[in-house]
Amino acid sequence: MNSRQIEIFVAVMKAGTISRAAELLGVTQPGVSRTIADLEASVGFLLFDRVRNRIVPTPEGRLLYDEVQAAFRGMDKIRSAAARIRDHGAGQIRVASLSALGSSLVPRAVRRFRDRRPDTAVTLMVLPSRDVRNGVVSGEFDLGLAADEVDVSGLVHQPFVSPRALCAIPLGHPLAEHSLVTPHDLAGLDFVAYVPEDRARQRLDLAIAEAGAAPPRIVVETIYAATVFALISEGVGVGLVSPYAIAGFDQSRIVLRPFEPAVHSKSVLLLPADRPKSQLVRDFIDCLMAER
Numbered sequence: 001m002n003s004r005q006i007e008i009f010v011a012v013m014k015a016g017t018i019s020r021a022a023e024l025l026g027v028t029q030p031g032v033s034r035t036i037a038d039l040e041a042s043v044g045f046l047l048f049d050r051v052r053n054r055i056v057p058t059p060e061g062r063l064l065y066d067e068v069q070a071a072f073r074g075m076d077k078i079r080s081a082a083a084r085i086r087d088h089g090a091g092q093i094r095v096a097s098l099s100a101l102g103s104s105l106v107p108r109a110v111r112r113f114r115d116r117r118p119d120t121a122v123t124l125m126v127l128p129s130r131d132v133r134n135g136v137v138s139g140e141f142d143l144g145l146a147a148d149e150v151d152v153s154g155l156v157h158q159p160f161v162s163p164r165a166l167c168a169i170p171l172g173h174p175l176a177e178h179s180l181v182t183p184h185d186l187a188g189l190d191f192v193a194y195v196p197e198d199r200a201r202q203r204l205d206l207a208i209a210e211a212g213a214a215p216p217r218i219v220v221e222t223i224y225a226a227t228v229f230a231l232i233s234e235g236v237g238v239g240l241v242s243p244y245a246i247a248g249f250d251q252s253r254i255v256l257r258p259f260e261p262a263v264h265s266k267s268v269l270l271l272p273a274d275r276p277k278s279q280l281v282r283d284f285i286d287c288l289m290a291e292r
Contacts, residue, residue: 005039006068008032009047013065018055093280094123096135096144100225101267102126104247105161105291106145112287120280128223136270142281145288148266149199156271161292165200165240167259168232175238176255183213183261190237191216192228200265204240207261229254 008025012032015021022029040047047061057065093113097106102124110122127135129146136144137154145160167181178185186208193216194201208215219237222228225245232239233253242265246256269285271277277285 001039001042005035005042008035009039010065010068010072012036012048012055013057013061016055091119091280092121092123093284094125094141095284096125096127096132096141096146098129098132098146098225098267099126099223099227100147100242100245100265101145101161103226103245103249105244106288107248108291109284109287112290113284116283116287117280133270136272139272142272142278143284144270145267146270147199148268149197150268150270152268152270154273156273157268160267160269160288161244162264162266163242163244165204165242165259165263165265166246166256167238168229168241168246169238169255169257170232170235171253171255173235173238173255176257178257181257181259183208183211186216186238187214189216190219192220192222192231192237192239193218194228195221195223198223200240200242200263203263207263211261 008021008027011021011025012018015024018032018036019029022032025032036047043064045060046058047064048055049058050056095106095110103126106124110124113120113122125135125141129150132141132144132146133150133152133155135141148159167175169176169181175181175185175189193204196202205215216238220231222231225242226249228239228241229246229249231237232241233250240259240263241256245265246254269288271281
């Protein structure tokens with residue numbers, strides 16, 4: 001059995017006669033008859049009965065035709081899927097983000113992306129930066145956004161955003177009377193901080209040391225921007241926050257003031273190094289860039 005025999009068999013089934021099938025295929029009638037006979041010999045049963053100079057499909061022939069049609073429909077689905085992948089990507093994109101961007105910038109990018117790609121499903125996970133990095137390396141995520149302290153070896157990476165941190169102060173706190181906050185203003189105050197390995201925390205510690213100021217009193221350390229914001233809103237202490245980290249939250253219970261010298265909260269865009277970017281990933285990156 002070969003594909004040419006199947007093609008001719010289908011033509012005969014659709015045309016109803018050997019002569020009409022030969023005409024449609026542009027071949028001779030004896031050639032069609034010979035091919036059908038060869039196919040019958042190959043499958044081991046008759047495909048057509050000859051009744052009064054007419055051919056009538058046998059029950060076995062009809063069953064085979066049904067299977068062939070099902071196979072053709074499967075091929076059509078494969079062709080359609082290939083066209084969708086060519087034009088739109090795989091139909092799903094998996095994104096991971098650090099907390100500081102996961103409540104504001106990234107959701108806005110998802111909205112923009114959904115406007116462009118309404119048929120594409122998006123998985124968004126907000127995770128610690130190390131888990132974002134590991135997920136991109138393992139292939140669990142198509143792209144990720146992480147703090148700049150992560151190990152970027154084995155990844156394609158580029159700087160993403162580097163906003164200047166603001167000092168967040170609980171409403172009614174004495175520091176809220178200041179128009180500008182400096183390291184000396186933080187001396188001895190209850191302070192909500194990121195964990196010591198956080199690069200923005202390290203930049204703040206360096207700024208305090210270089211200013212010769214007494215350090216604040218660290219009362220809570222955490223890895224999540226949303227947790228820092230929530231703790232400050234509850235009056236636990238003051239802290240430095242990225243403007244991206246607080247954009248999606250109610251700011252009525254805090255006061256924001258510039259901090260001098262500048263402390264930046266830097267992030268990087270991470271991509272797997274072992275595979276090229278799909279069109280979906282390119283489109284999502286375009287949406288991220290548009291929302292920066």
